[in-house]
Amino acid sequence: MKQPDIVAPGIDILASYTPLQSLTGLKGDTQYSDFTLMSGTSMACPHVAGVAAYVKSFHPTWTPAAIKSAIMTSATPMSSRVNRDAEFGYGAGQLNPRKAVNPGLIYDMDEMSYIQFLCHEGYKESSIAVLMAEKSVNCSALLPQLGVDAINYPTMQLHMKSDQEPTVGVFQRTVTNVGTPQSIYNATIKAPKGVEITVKPASLTFSPAVQKRSFKVIVKAKPMASGQMISGSLIWRSSRYIVKSPIVVYSPQED
Incomplete structure (x- = not known):
C-alpha cells in the first residue's frame, strides 16, 4: 500500500544521545545526557531496521522483498478503533519479530519485478534507468505483469474508478x-459490506520445500462516497501458519 506498511514502537523510546552536544543544541544549554526519551515515527525506523536484520540473520539468502513480506504477513493485526485511518495509518499491523523469522509463506520479488511495476505506473523509461543503474529500459519489451497493480506484494489496494458503477480488480x-x-494452506476471506472477494484457487498444496504457488484475488466493490476507505483481508491458514494480507478499497477524496 502507499501508506505505512508496518507499525513499530515509536513513543517514549529510551534512546542513546551523544554527550558531545547539549539536549537542545542551543547556545548556552548545559544539559547533557547519555540517554533520553524520544518519540515519533522516526523512533520506529530503528526498530523495523533491527527486525529486518534479525530476520536476515536467520535467512541470509532472502531478498529484501522476502524479508519485508515476512514482517508484514506475520504482523499483529490492529483495529481502526486505535487509528481511524485503519490500514492507511498502521499498514499490516504491529511487527512481531519472532513470527517474522518463520512466516510460512513469502511474497518475493526480483529486480525485474520492480522495473515492470514502475513501467506499469507510467514512469519514464529514462527515470527508471537511473534508479536501476541501467543504461536503458524498454518498458514495451518487458513481459507485462498480470493484475491491476502489476506487483507481487503482500497487500492489495483497489482504487475505485467510479462513484456510479462497481469497480472490479484482479x-x-x-x-x-x-x-x-x-x-496445505486454505484461504479465509474477510470482506467488508459492499465488497465481494474471491480467491482462486482457495487452497494451495505444497510438496517440497521452497515451492511456489500462484493464485488470483478478485475484488468487486460497490460505489462508495468520496474519501471513504474500507478494508478486509485474505488469510492463508495451514496447520501451523497464519499468513495475512490486508485488502483495502478506497475512493479518493474529491478536490
Whole structure:
C-alpha cells in the first residue's frame, strides 16, 4: 500500500544521545545526557531496521522483498478503533519479530519485478534507468505483469474508478513456501459490506520445500462516497501458519 506498511514502537523510546552536544543544541544549554526519551515515527525506523536484520540473520539468502513480506504477513493485526485511518495509518499491523523469522509463506520479488511495476505506473523509461543503474529500459519489451497493480506484494489496494458503477480488480500473486515442506494452506476471506472477494484457487498444496504457488484475488466493490476507505483481508491458514494480507478499497477524496 502507499501508506505505512508496518507499525513499530515509536513513543517514549529510551534512546542513546551523544554527550558531545547539549539536549537542545542551543547556545548556552548545559544539559547533557547519555540517554533520553524520544518519540515519533522516526523512533520506529530503528526498530523495523533491527527486525529486518534479525530476520536476515536467520535467512541470509532472502531478498529484501522476502524479508519485508515476512514482517508484514506475520504482523499483529490492529483495529481502526486505535487509528481511524485503519490500514492507511498502521499498514499490516504491529511487527512481531519472532513470527517474522518463520512466516510460512513469502511474497518475493526480483529486480525485474520492480522495473515492470514502475513501467506499469507510467514512469519514464529514462527515470527508471537511473534508479536501476541501467543504461536503458524498454518498458514495451518487458513481459507485462498480470493484475491491476502489476506487483507481487503482500497487500492489495483497489482504487475505485467510479462513484456510479462497481469497480472490479484482479490481483495476481505468487507465494513461496518457506515453512513445512508438506503443507496445505486454505484461504479465509474477510470482506467488508459492499465488497465481494474471491480467491482462486482457495487452497494451495505444497510438496517440497521452497515451492511456489500462484493464485488470483478478485475484488468487486460497490460505489462508495468520496474519501471513504474500507478494508478486509485474505488469510492463508495451514496447520501451523497464519499468513495475512490486508485488502483495502478506497475512493479518493474529491478536490
